[in-house]
Amino acid sequence: MKNKKEKPNYSPEHIAYLKKEKNKKLIVHLSRVFVLVAVLGVWELFAQLKVINPFITSAPSRVCTTxxxxxxxxxxxxxxxxxxxxxxxxxxxxxxxxxxxxxxxxxxxxxxxxxxxxxxxxxxxxxxxxxxxxxxxxxxxxxxxxxxxxxxxxxxxxxxxxxxxxxxxxxxxxxxxxxxxxxxxxxxxxxxxxxxxxxxxxxxxxxxxxxxxxxxxxxxxxxxxxxxxxxxxxxxxxxxxxxxxxxxxxxxxxxxxxxxxxxxxxxxx
Amino acid sequence: MLEFRNIYYTYHTKEGETTAVKDLSFTVEDGQFVSVIGPSGCGKTTILSLAAGLLAPSAGEVIRGNGECGYMLQRDALFPWRTVEQNIFLPLEVKKRNTPEKRERAVELAVKYGLKDFLKKTPSQLSGGMRQRVALIRTLSAEPEILLLDEPFSALDYQTRLEVCDDVQSIIKSEKKTALLVTHDISEAIALSDKVVVLSARPATVVAQHMIDFGGNNPKSRRECGEFASTFEVLRKELGI
Missing domain, CATH: 1.10.3720.10 (MetI-like)
Incomplete structure (x- = not known):
């Protein structure tokens, strides 16, 4: 069932498949980080620009100072x-x-x-x-x-x-x-x-x-x-x-x- | 040996009571392989439970030799979190007989029947046929006198079934165990047994008993034997199908 130590001489097709799977995973991870950075960034930017009132909404930088x-x-x-x-x-x-x-x-x-x-x-x-x-x-x-x-x-x-x-x-x-x-x-x-x-x-x-x-x-x-x-x-x-x-x-x-x-x-x- | 003497068994549910077994008598001699066949739902599993002493008969007497019974079920019921070896030791642990000598004997048995390379594997790494073999060795590891087999091949695909069927029969014969098999498969019963007991529909009682002695002592040569087909017909008529 579990054959972790499969022979390393895969066909080119299989290597392409593995690469594709790896890329998919990478995209998911990067997107996750992006969502976090984007939310924090927009929050900070709006607070700095006084689009929102940082006294009420706070801001990432203010959280850090606290x-x-x-x-x-x-x-x-x-x-x-x-x-x-x-x-x-x-x-x-x-x-x-x-x-x-x-x-x-x-x-x-x-x-x-x-x-x-x-x-x-x-x-x-x-x-x-x-x-x-x-x-x-x-x-x-x-x-x-x-x-x-x-x-x-x-x-x-x-x-x-x-x-x-x-x-x-x-x-x-x-x-x-x-x-x-x-x-x-x-x-x-x-x-x-x-x-x-x-x-x-x-x-x-x-x-x-x-x-x-x-x-x-x-x-x-x-x-x-x-x-x-x-x-x-x-x-x-x-x-x-x-x-x-x-x-x-x-x-x-x-x-x-x-x-x-x-x-x-x-x-x- | 195992003898059913005028057994009655009635079970009770909220909906009412059902007589599952009625005046049932037959004998399994030492070393004999006996199959019980009957229409589906006629209480075959009840008969095994009675034989094992898991159920007490409403009337009549089950005479068991001094040996214990070992049960082999429809599905292998191997524990996936244990290795094959640990699965085989399970009856020893449960029966508090987990001594080094007994464990050694169990391992010897497993090695003898070709499980040497599988001992440290988990059940999920084994094929269906192999798993049933492990289940049989597990049953044998507690050294029972009588084996009770509850349609142990019915969950397997046809090819594996023939294979495991031969396998189990030869292991049981070479270990000189007494066996009682219940099945709904007529050809399986003929191929494996020394004696076939035919039951009626519920309430189950004995319709006929046949000694099978043609074709030598192995399922394969029996299936090839001319008498196989005629015996099949006789049993089929008796079952009323």
Whole structure:
């Protein structure tokens, strides 16, 4: 199937084909960079020329200055660190707990049927509605924000993993049964490895939701973090700060997704 | 050996109950290759599940020798994340018999039947016929006394099917295993078996049993034998098709 080390003496036709494929890829990459540069360029130009009001729209150069000033007063990495910590802790907790719950639901059909309607309701509930309750019950520290992050992402983790577990090939289940495998053995030898692609998928969805959760949490209650900077910037009309925090958020979220995608490539062949 | 003695089996669904097997009796002697044929949907898989002890009969008795049963399914069900070798070790792991000696024996078996160069490959690198052979060696690695074959060739294309059919039969014979095959393919049953048991439509019961002893002990020479066609006709009539 995989013949990476194919003989290098291709026909000229094949070489032309490979070249064409390579060019296509190059065009896509260059176009991506171009779109980014163009958007930033037009934004900066319009702001410089006062076509748009930079006080309201900010500008790439102003974002850079803001990053620099945050860096010099030493708060840049402080805010990034806090949001990153909340997101990662929430994400990991949601995935681990979600996986565990999914295993329980897989193992017992009765439990699954009992819990199903509750999960559906919790899934459709806008989690932000629980904001006041979370503040009163858990407090105004990081734990509230982490709780919010877990809350936002865990349901999808449970549903995704359960679907992955249930989708495992029935023939393979029959095989395990015919060898006299119990539930635990079936779980270890078959269900967990077979649902690895579902896990990777879950990680990708959950990481996006974890960012939503942590920023939403910071909107409701926080003293620091990127979400805090955005809210604070909005309140005191420092749109540069809002844009800067949003920009950093884009980088972090993209980076984290990238790490997971890379991990997926390593794990799932 | 394996004996079905007046077996009844009824299964229950919300829609009602269905008698799948009714007063079924037949015997598989040690070392014998027995095929069960019947109209589709007559409960052939149920019979294998009963033989394996995955299902308990509603009435009657399944007498199994002291050996275990090994199951071979319609599709190979090889685990794609494991290498061929690891797939072959699976029954040992599940049955908690994963000792170096047992593993060595399993590998010997694989080497003996031409899987030496494939041991470290993944199933996706193998042809359909080869995959079924791996599935058979996997079944044999736990050293079962009785092999239960659930239409193991039906998912293969015609050419591969003939090939794998001969292959599986010769491996089972040379390992001196007892085998029970269920199939809807009359010619397959004749070519492979020492005995063919013909079942009725549901509820399944034995219509006729035939000992097959012409054409020597290999499927190829049997297919070439003159009696093949006449036996085929007899079985076809008994199945009512």
């Amino acid at each position: 990053i620099a000033s945050l860096y010099t007063d030493g708060t840049l990495f402080y805010h990034i660190g806090i949001t990153l910590m909340e997101t990662i802790v929430g994400f990991v907790l949601a995935v681990v707990l979600g996986y565990a719950v999914a295993v329980i639901l897989w193992a017992s059909e009765t439990v699954r049927k009992v819990v199903e309607p509750y999960i559906v309701v919790l899934n459709s509930l806008p989690k932000i509605a629980l904001g006041p309750l979370i503040i009163i019950w858990i407090g105004t520290g990081y734990d509230s924000i982490i709780f919010m992050t877990v809350l936002v992402s865990i349901i999808v983790c449970i549903m995704n993993m359960l679907a992955g577990f249930i989708a495992v090939d029935k023939t393979k289940l029959t095989l395990m049964k015919s060898m006299g495998a119990g539930r635990m053995t079936t779980l270890r030898k078959l269900i967990i490895p077979a649902s690895l692609p579902a896990l990777m998928n879950t990680l990708k969805v959950a990481v996006g939701l974890a960012w939503i959760g942590s920023i939403m949490g910071e909107y409701i209650v926080s003293k620091a973090g990127l979400g805090y900077l955005i809210v604070y910037g909005g309140q005191v009309f420092k749109l540069d700060l809002v844009m800067t925090a949003t920009f950093i958020l884009c980088l972090l979220a993209g980076g984290m997704y990238g790490i997971i995608a890379l991990f997926e490539k390593k794990v799932v062949k």
